[in-house]
Amino acid sequence: MSAVTHQAQAIExxxxxxxxxxxxxxxxxxxxxGDEVAFQEIVRRYRNPITNFVYRMLDDYDRSVELxxxxxxxxxxxxxxxxxNYSFSTYIxxxxxxxxxxxLRRRKxxxxxxxxxxxxxxxxxxxxxxxxxxNLLQDETxxxxxxxxxxxxxxxxxxxxYRAAIVLRDVEGLSYDQIAQTLRLSEGTxxxxxxxxxxxxxxxxxxxx
Amino acid sequence: MNGCKYIRELIDxxxxxxxxxxxxxxxIVQCTECERFANxxxxxxxxxxxxxxxxxxxxxxxxxxxxxxEVKNRSPFxxxxxxxxxxxxxxxxxxxxxxxxxxxxGWLSNNTPPAGEPIAEHAMAPTPDSLKLLIPEPAPPPxxxxxxxxxxxxxxARHAIPADxxxxxGYVSAExxxxxxxxxxxxxxxxxxxxxxxxxxxxxxxxxGQRTARSVGTSF
Numbered sequence: 001m002s003a004v005t006h007q008a009q010a011i012e013x014x015x016x017x018x019x020x021x022x023x024x025x026x027x028x029x030x031x032x033x034g035d036e037v038a039f040q041e042i043v044r045r046y047r048n049p050i051t052n053f054v055y056r057m058l059d060d061y062d063r064s065v066e067l068x069x070x071x072x073x074x075x076x077x078x079x080x081x082x083x084x085n086y087s088f089s090t091y092i093x094x095x096x097x098x099x100x101x102x103x104l105r106r107r108k109x110x111x112x113x114x115x116x117x118x119x120x121x122x123x124x125x126x127x128x129x130x131x132x133x134x135n136l137l138q139d140e141t142x143x144x145x146x147x148x149x150x151x152x153x154x155x156x157x158x159x160x161x162y163r164a165a166i167v168l169r170d171v172e173g174l175s176y177d178q179i180a181q182t183l184r185l186s187e188g189t190x191x192x193x194x195x196x197x198x199x200x201x202x203x204x205x206x207x208x209x
Numbered sequence: 210m211n212g213c214k215y216i217r218e219l220i221d222x223x224x225x226x227x228x229x230x231x232x233x234x235x236x237i238v239q240c241t242e243c244e245r246f247a248n249x250x251x252x253x254x255x256x257x258x259x260x261x262x263x264x265x266x267x268x269x270x271x272x273x274x275x276x277x278x279e280v281k282n283r284s285p286f287x288x289x290x291x292x293x294x295x296x297x298x299x300x301x302x303x304x305x306x307x308x309x310x311x312x313x314x315g316w317l318s319n320n321t322p323p324a325g326e327p328i329a330e331h332a333m334a335p336t337p338d339s340l341k342l343l344i345p346e347p348a349p350p351p352x353x354x355x356x357x358x359x360x361x362x363x364x365x366a367r368h369a370i371p372a373d374x375x376x377x378x379g380y381v382s383a384e385x386x387x388x389x390x391x392x393x394x395x396x397x398x399x400x401x402x403x404x405x406x407x408x409x410x411x412x413x414x415x416x417x418g419q420r421t422a423r424s425v426g427t428s429f
Contacts, residue, residue: 040270043269043270043273047265047269047270048262048264048265051263051264051265051269052262052263052264055263056260061263064263065265065266065269068265068269069269069272069273069276072273072277073273073276073277073280076277076280077280147256148260148261151256151257151260152260155257166257170254170257170258171257171258171260171262175224176222191218191221191222194221195218195221198221198250198253198254201253201257202249202253205253205256208256209249209252209253209256
């Protein structure tokens with residue numbers, strides 16, 4: 001039903017103003033009809049959030065960019081099968097989440113060793129070994145950078161099921177409902193995972209809170 | 210304090226860390242533990258949110274366009290050459306080869322006799338010599354001796370055919386646990402068949418009671 005509705009909404013999006021004001025679903029309907037401009041608009045809207053989200057999941061910028069591009073390629077190639085049951089942001093975050101989790105699993109199989117977390121616990125999740133640096137930092141910029149690095153390391157050391165939930169909530173600002181749809185979990189499970197993730201982060205970032 | 214768990218859930222679920230619901234604000238004025246929890250959560254969420262957001266590189270669109278045109282131009286059967294598919298194909302071929310080998314080496318057959326039961330000579334795996342017994346000679350039909358049950362020895366007599374028996378070499382008696390019916394050559398031979406199963410292609414299955422079973426596929 002939704003597909004038919006949005007097919008009907010596949011208005012002419014030739015003008016740049018029409019494209020900019022069109023909703024995500026209208027753009028998807030136009031992409032289905034082969035409108036390249038509509039696809040460019042979708043890319044413009046979501047390239048930064050998706051890149052940032054995957055980066056927070058992987059802590060690897062180059063790979064994050066590749067996976068963000070892969071996300072858009074999948075959106076384009078599966079546009080004909082897209083059903084507007086949920087918001088488009090949920091749909092695209094789901095694709096990006098699946099790609100990021102696949103990448104994390106691939107890395108786990110290859111047993112890549114991070115210099116920051118060379119040890120793992122019984123479940124195979126990285127345990128961060130972060131000895132305190134007793135030297136005084138002179139520059140505020142250095143302090144901020146160090147804080148950012150500590151937060152990034154703390155997030156990437158979380159088990160992946162907690163990581164996706166906390167990044168979607170606290171970094172990307174999605175609602176619990178959207179996260180539940182993105183991760184295909186119940187809202188209660190999402191709340192529980194976010195609570196657990198925050199407790200773990202609090203333990204790792206005590207020095208910065 | 211009663212209700213602290215509920216209040217902490219509300220603190221965690223707050224849309225913005227510094228905008229707490231009225232119930233929570235009212236509670237944390239009286240509860241120091243929950244106030245400390247709320248302050249920790251606010252600080253933590255601000256710390257996580259404050260991290261630098263990365264942006265897509267300048268050439269993001271150009272690289273995406275190139276990758277997309279590559280996807281559009283590739284063959285519909287491109288996945289046949291993908292490493293994942295090749296790995297899957299190799300694994301499947303290996304599994305099939307192992308199954309074939311196991312089948313031909315007899316690992317998958319369950320014709321093993323019960324423990325402690327003596328194995329009849331004819332019930333063993335076919336050897337070139339034993340196969341000769343089953344393949345009739347092209348010579349003219351040998352004389353057939355009708356063996357009624359009264360002429361037979363007790364059922365536990367599992368022994369070789371006596372030398373003075375008129376049974377031709379090309380036959381196996383029912384007493385030996387196997388019967389072969391040959392087109393036009395069995396005549397009115399009286400054989401005991403404890404079990405007969407008939408399938409799409411006539412199949413005679415002989416099971417000599419507690420003896421080792423053997424099946425004989427033939428047409429008649």
